[in-house]
Amino acid sequence: MKKLPVLIWIFAAVLTFGCGQGGEKKKMINRIAAGEAKIFGDSVSTIPDQNTGMEMIQAYTDFANEYPEDTASAEYLFKGAEIAMNMKMSAMAIEYYRRIIDSYPSYSRVAYCLFLQAYILENDLKQYDQATQVYQQFVDKYPNHVLAKDARASIQNMGKPIEELIREWEQKNN
Numbered sequence: 001m002k003k004l005p006v007l008i009w010i011f012a013a014v015l016t017f018g019c020g021q022g023g024e025k026k027k028m029i030n031r032i033a034a035g036e037a038k039i040f041g042d043s044v045s046t047i048p049d050q051n052t053g054m055e056m057i058q059a060y061t062d063f064a065n066e067y068p069e070d071t072a073s074a075e076y077l078f079k080g081a082e083i084a085m086n087m088k089m090s091a092m093a094i095e096y097y098r099r100i101i102d103s104y105p106s107y108s109r110v111a112y113c114l115f116l117q118a119y120i121l122e123n124d125l126k127q128y129d130q131a132t133q134v135y136q137q138f139v140d141k142y143p144n145h146v147l148a149k150d151a152r153a154s155i156q157n158m159g160k161p162i163e164e165l166i167r168e169w170e171q172k173n174n
Contacts, residue, residue: 030068053087081096085124090109098117118134
């Protein structure tokens with residue numbers, strides 16, 4: 001008869017721990033949903049102010065750190081990278097894209113993560129050698145991707161002034 005109270009106590013502890021963890025996860029998801037409503041509202045997209053953007057990035061990161069196996073984690077990190085990119089926090093965006101590639105290789109947007117790293121290196125950071133390497137990795141790994149043509153063009157035109165690009169285009173079309 002003494003085993004029954006022990007079993008009830010264990011069951012109660014498991015139930016309490018499980019429900020408590022689920023409650024915390026729900027709180028995190030609600031925090032994210034509220035932040036997204038604040039940023040996006042009824043519009044398609046806006047660039048958030050610094051505080052709101054950082055709060056959202058932190059909320060996404062907290063969720064991914066707490067629940068790395070959850071399928072939403074990769075998507076939340078992707079959204080965090082997008083916000084960082086739009087707020088011109090290039091190094092942070094690159095790090096988030098890198099984390100997705102390393103931690104979630106089967107994520108549906110992993111190719112975009114690689115391409116966007118190269119894009120940021122080229123356009124925001126002007127690190128042309130690194131951008132060329134990452135674009136080339138993208139082309140090698142995803143030769144038939146919808147962005148492969150853009151990656152090849154970026155490699156070919158990396159760092160050229162707009163005037164030179166216009167001249168080349170005009171010569172090609174004459």
